[in-house]
Amino acid sequence: MADLSTEVLVVGSGAGGAFTAAALAEAGRTVLVVEEGPQVDPDAHEPFSLAEMVAKYRHHGAGAAIGNPFIAYAEGRCVGGSTEINSGLYHRLPDHLAAEWQVRYAIDEFAVPALAAYADRVEAQLDVNTVPGAPPASSAALERGATKLGWRNVEFPRVFSYDAQGRGTKQTMSRTMLPRALAAGATLVPDCRVLSLLRRGDRVVGARCRRTHPGGGVERMTVHAEQLFVCGGAVHSPALLQRSGIWRNIGNGLKMHPTIKLAARFPHPVDHGDVPMHRVTEFSPFIAIGGSASRKGQVALALADTGAPYDEAMADWENISTYYAAIRSEGSGRVLAVRGLRAPVVTYSLTDADLSRLARGLVHLGELLLAAGATELHPSVFGGRVVRRLDEIGSWWDQVTRQHSSLMTVHLTSSIRMGENRALTGADSYGRVWGYRNLRVNDASLIPDAPGVNPQAAIMAIATRNCDQFLTEG
Amino acid sequence: MLWFEREVVGALTGSTDQPLRSSVEAFVDGTLRDWPEHLRLGVAGESVLLGAYVAVLRRTGRLAPGDREGLAHLIEGWESSPVGLLRSYVRAMKSLVVMAEHELAPEVIG
Numbered sequence: 111m112a113d114l115s116t117e118v119l120v121v122g123s124g125a126g127g128a129f130t131a132a133a134l135a136e137a138g139r140t141v142l143v144v145e146e147g148p149q150v151d152p153d154a155h156e157p158f159s160l161a162e163m164v165a166k167y168r169h170h171g172a173g174a175a176i177g178n179p180f181i182a183y184a185e186g187r188c189v190g191g192s193t194e195i196n197s198g199l200y201h202r203l204p205d206h207l208a209a210e211w212q213v214r215y216a217i218d219e220f221a222v223p224a225l226a227a228y229a230d231r232v233e234a235q236l237d238v239n240t241v242p243g244a245p246p247a248s249s250a251a252l253e254r255g256a257t258k259l260g261w262r263n264v265e266f267p268r269v270f271s272y273d274a275q276g277r278g279t280k281q282t283m284s285r286t287m288l289p290r291a292l293a294a295g296a297t298l299v300p301d302c303r304v305l306s307l308l309r310r311g312d313r314v315v316g317a318r319c320r321r322t323h324p325g326g327g328v329e330r331m332t333v334h335a336e337q338l339f340v341c342g343g344a345v346h347s348p349a350l351l352q353r354s355g356i357w358r359n360i361g362n363g364l365k366m367h368p369t370i371k372l373a374a375r376f377p378h379p380v381d382h383g384d385v386p387m388h389r390v391t392e393f394s395p396f397i398a399i400g401g402s403a404s405r406k407g408q409v410a411l412a413l414a415d416t417g418a419p420y421d422e423a424m425a426d427w428e429n430i431s432t433y434y435a436a437i438r439s440e441g442s443g444r445v446l447a448v449r450g451l452r453a454p455v456v457t458y459s460l461t462d463a464d465l466s467r468l469a470r471g472l473v474h475l476g477e478l479l480l481a482a483g484a485t486e487l488h489p490s491v492f493g494g495r496v497v498r499r500l501d502e503i504g505s506w507w508d509q510v511t512r513q514h515s516s517l518m519t520v521h522l523t524s525s526i527r528m529g530e531n532r533a534l535t536g537a538d539s540y541g542r543v544w545g546y547r548n549l550r551v552n553d554a555s556l557i558p559d560a561p562g563v564n565p566q567a568a569i570m571a572i573a574t575r576n577c578d579q580f581l582t583e584g
Numbered sequence: 585m586l587w588f589e590r591e592v593v594g595a596l597t598g599s600t601d602q603p604l605r606s607s608v609e610a611f612v613d614g615t616l617r618d619w620p621e622h623l624r625l626g627v628a629g630e631s632v633l634l635g636a637y638v639a640v641l642r643r644t645g646r647l648a649p650g651d652r653e654g655l656a657h658l659i660e661g662w663e664s665s666p667v668g669l670l671r672s673y674v675r676a677m678k679s680l681v682v683m684a685e686h687e688l689a690p691e692v693i694g
Binding site: 159160164169170172173174178179180182405406407408409410411414417421424448451452453454455492493512513516 | 598611614615618619620621622623660663664666668671672675676678679680682683684685686687688689
């Protein structure tokens with residue numbers, strides 16, 4: 111493939127990139143999307159399976175933020191990005207956070223009604239539904255436990271469409287917005303990593319790329335572009351800007367939802383092919399309680415975290431499901447592109463208050479699941495007590511420590527915050543990187559802080575809003 | 585994968601089914617190759633140091649050559665070490681092995 115030229119280059123094809131590509135292509139712009147990962151048939155692998163992790167996840171799903179403790183994280187690396195691998199949960203940005211961030215970061219057009227209008231548009235473009243009929247057993251347990259305790263809970267809608275038999279299909283970007291972009295004339299180039307951006311004064315004029323061909327051959331190419339949208343996610347967007355020599359407020363302030371898990375054993379079989387869609391919102395926005403993927407491998411992983419023998423429990427794995435408590439963290443992290451390293455270094459500092467909140471979340475999660483009828487709870491804490499009765503849960507308060515907790519996350523945001531407060535932000539209110547006329551970011555990096563809920567709805571709404579602004583500017 | 589990492593994977597894999605053991609080892613090898621370089625370098629460095637330590641234990645007769653159970657016991661002991669990097673090493677390797685061993689089992693992959 112020779113060097114390419116385009117009007118708009120979109121780097122990344124996840125929630126931000128796909129919405130950007132579709133909006134601009136349908137507005138008549140010439141759009142080229144480059145995606146570092148491969149194009150994978152969305153039906154080729156079972157959700158959350160090891161085969162899917164190898165095919166669609168970055169680092170086989172085994173990324174980690176350095177800190178005390180290390181925090182494992184997973185992100186997509188394929189056409190469609192993390193929308194191909196997530197649970198599809200859809201939750202609008204909470205109003206009070208939007209209002210708070212609008213003031214703190216001086217974000218234009220971020221009032222609650224304006225954002226609601228963009229969310230309406232997103233929902234008109236995707237199927238956002240609750241499950242038809244009764245929820246699966248793992249999800250019903252959350253509802254049952256919360257109801258018994260008098261705690262608020264809700265079934266979150268998901269970006270799923272359902273057929274007449276109730277079979278759901280996740281509306282990933284490779285099934286929805288990317289086909290729309292292509293139908294409107296956009297071009298998609300998978301297996302193409304952007305090495306760096308080409309700058310000239312206050313403009314970016316293109317990108318240096320390395321494309322891998324199916325046979326294994328590697329080709330270097332340059333894409334010349336008049337406008338550039340970086341949509342690689344909260345880790346890889348700042349890393350690309352840093353590799354290109356753009357550093358001001360780029361990569362610091364990374365936020366995540368640190369998550370602690372628990373394996374719950376029930377006296378009856380539970381489902382394992384999906385993720386529970388109920389969430390307990392009693393402790394929102396600081397603590398969210400929900401369910402995780404619970405294939406055999408994930409159940410084993412959760413059981414193994416205590417360090418105690420788990421063969422007996424594993425023999426009963428079909429009665430076990432995994433759940434989590436996730437927190438809005440006070441801590442923050444950093445993304446750092448280091449010369450000579452292909453992957454950026456990611457760090458995260460958890461505060462003592464975060465740890466205390468995680469302990470509280472784990473205790474509440476245990477209370478809830480015992481109320482729901484669980485007979486045995488295995489926390490993701492090394493040396494953590496396997497609990498069978500409510501009066502045993504108190505021991506977890508002291509056991510959730512930096513040394514013993516096994517933490518992970520799937521939500522990473524805020525590494526290039528947006529707003530007019532230049533001291534705190536790396537891009538303006540619409541994602542334009544400070545100091546550059548034609549370089550924009552349009553993904554999770556822009557979200558100023560951890561939203562306390564799955565961020566994909568916020569990413570899509572903000573991306574739509576930013577595209578509107580771009581098209582208005584001509 | 586370094587020789588000691590191969591030993592760690594072998595010791596942490598519970599199954600005696602040889603094809604499954606080979607699949608687990610191949611998965612861990614592929615994941616380590618795909619890891620961020622800085623994490624891979626850290627794990628490789630620890631593997632060299634820990635491998636040397638285990639070699640000393642074997643040479644001094646405190647760990648019998650081929651004693652997979654003894655090695656597994658030693659590795660699991662490191663999981664409660666006060667040294668954070670050592671704990672992280674064991675947890676990372678164990679996570680990969682546990683996930684792969686249960687997801688690659690014949691009854692799961694069909």
